[in-house]
Amino acid sequence: MSSKNKTWFSLNLGRKEKESSKSCGCGKTSGGCGSSSNSQHISNEDFDEAVIAAIGDERQKDGFDQVFDVKMDRRTAFKKLTASLAIGAGAVSTSCSMLSGDESKEKAQIDWEEQFKGNYKLMTDDEKNATVNRLVRSYQLRTGKNLNMSSKNAEDNVLFGYAFNISKCQGYMDCVSACVEENNQDRSSQMQYIRIHEMKDGKGFNFNEADDNYYHEVPAEGHFYMGTQCFHCDNPPCVDVCPVQATWREDDGLVVVDYDWCVGCRYCMAACPYDGRRFNWSKPEVPEADINKNQHYLGNRMRKKGVMEKCTFCVQRSRAGKNPACVEACPTGARIFGNLLDPNSTIRWVLENKKVFRLKEDLGTEPKFWYFMD
């Protein structure tokens, strides 16, 4: 009976009943569906034994020992245990069960494919499309609600750039608010991609003395405001340090993250000279009613615990021709967004006619985010 309470078999609805019915549920009532129908009957004790056999006393070791006292077959053992046992047994038993409905079979199939999908960066357009459809279907099955997720690629002749007018920004933080809502950021840790720094006039750009979490009537006398976020560097150091290539630069200049490929090492966070990246220390929580359902795989789809995320210039909006949410929300017009390759674009006019500068230009990161003054 203890097997009923097992937590790693989340997909095996109706597994118990199969034993008595003796017929497997591949849609057929006779013929059976192979030996697999019996192979996933594992009790708690058997599982524990299997764990001990596979990884031995490593089970008792703490984190340090696990890292420095590695057995040669540890990786194989872990692979076998986590992937095959949990997903495999769950999926197979569900798909071979008479009583589990079509929905849970489909769910198992989706989970299986999600588990073994590749890096988004290396996918063909068809694979990208299939991945996105799978995630949409999975959301439908789990919540009964609909979702719109895009896998739109970078447009030809487009390189996104951003300009920020320091003399216009009044520190209203409407951009921050709009960004949080648009990008489904974790509400419990109050994650924010944008920071608005309140700086004293006449002291230059002194980030050490600037206040990025003020709450008083703005604009404050004798201060100016400067916003920072991911600058989408053309030579991004965060991309170079990623050990698994879960973050990369797209052809339209957006630096994006595959949340399902990220291992959460946070090297990119350390490499970014602009504090542009955020980490999910806990499971991101967004109330169901507040979830923005217009999503992109590389943008504002729901993240999980232990992965990096950051501003994507609202890839779900910008690739459709819209402005990012911060640009649209800014009541002062301090934020200008556009296509750097279009010689007639407003962003190009700003770059060519205003005195523009970027932060830490000497690092050679080539951020595509310029500041200017009236």
Add this chain to the structure above:
Amino acid sequence: MKHIRPIMKRLAYVSLILVVFFSCKHEEEYHDIMDKIESESANYDGVSVSSEAFLDDIKTVKIYEDGHAFLIPERKSQIKSYNCTECHVKPIGELEKDGSAKKAHWDIDINHANSKTMNCATCHNTDSMDDLTSLTGQQIDFNKSYNLCSQCHTKQFEDWKGGAHGKRIGGWAPPRVSMTCVNCHNPHDPHIASKWPARFNTQKVIERE
């Protein structure tokens, strides 16, 4: 000794050519981002996306100013009491003398420059009430009221035409629709009041303690 010299010379030339050849930058490699933008936009031939769908059915007016062609929101249909001539059938002097008509525009307080510089008639055409007037008495259409503002605010006008001042409507993709002056600034009281920030991050305060 003599015959070695030309060989050395030739060798020097060859190595010089080689150095020049290999130091040439490779394709797709640029000194900086501006070089890259310049070279990649040389053959720019438009994009397939458009921001037209995001305009929410607002009416627009096409304008051409110093080589900049773009759209601005239509104004006349947004003014509550337009047409002005629905009331202003007589010149203002006569209306005032008459005294019978209800006082209108009582809610408008001019807080734009001082009274020595500006009054109602600086912008409103007293002869043709449905239009505005320039400083030299030329008619200015309500839909193109930026012509009025640009008489004094020349720097802002330059920035606005280029796109550095004034918010875009719709999106970054063409066509460009920019807000005009009066979409943000109340012409009678153009200063924008201060307010409280939209958000305060209480978690950040806790984390930094």
